[in-house]
Amino acid sequence: MSxxxxxxxxxxxxxxxxGIVVPVLPGTLLVFGAILVWAVIEGREYPVTAWVTFAAASALLAAAMAVKYLWPVKRMRAAEVRTRILVVGAVFGIIGxxxxxxxxxxxxxxxxxxLAELADRRDQRLAWTSTKEAVKGVALSVGVELAGAVLATAVWVIGVYVTH
Known part of the structure; x- marks a missing residue:
């Protein structure tokens, strides 16, 4: 590849x-797609390196996506933050x-x-505590996804270095 x-x-x-940090674009999908395009083109001349690089990057992205959904959800459930509350937050976020x-x-x-927690719990202190837990959970989710994408990018950079 030139x-x-x-x-x-x-x-x-x-x-x-x-796009992972500012969720306007499908960040992980863009990282995955870009590395795939590189592997397809580079795979003509260096098939083993290109496809091993792609496989390693894909595994990192897949692992990050799995952890992204499992770890924060477990924490939010422990803090009694319900899915319905997160959906209301997401709707308000899109409007915002x-x-x-x-x-x-x-x-x-x-x-x-x-506001959704306040409507349910009718206690400002409990609503704010749940809100903080929800924000922590979302931040953890974004952090895990970003870490996986950065590691996949590092693998790609190594692949580029090896092939050039």
Missing amino acids: AGGIILVALVIAVGLV FFVIPVLGLVLGFVLGVY
């Missing part, structure tokens, strides 16, 4: 990493995103979770 092609793949991966681009996503989510 230097221009590698730079293009790197740019798509970078956009994917940003259009009212205040990017920042409104976070503010809307927090407001939505807090």
Whole structure:
């Protein structure tokens, strides 16, 4: 693959990493797709290296996605944060995103979770405690997904280094 092609793949991966933190784009999918395109093109000349790199990166992304859903959900269940509350937070987050681009996503989510918890529990202290747990759970989920994508990117960088 030419230097221009590698730079293009790197740019798509970078956009994917940003898309994980600012959930406007399907971040992990972009990282996966960019590495797949690299493997297909690079696989013509270096098939073993390209496909081993792709397999390792894919395994890291898959593991991160599994952990992303299992670990935070376990923590939120222990804190008694219900799925319905998170859905209300997500709806408020989406509305907030259009009212205040990017920042409104976070503010809307927090407001939505807090208001839904307050309506259910009728206690401001308990509602705020649940809101903090929900925010921690979402942050943990994003952190795990980002860590997996960064590790997959590192594997790809090693693959690029080996093939060039």
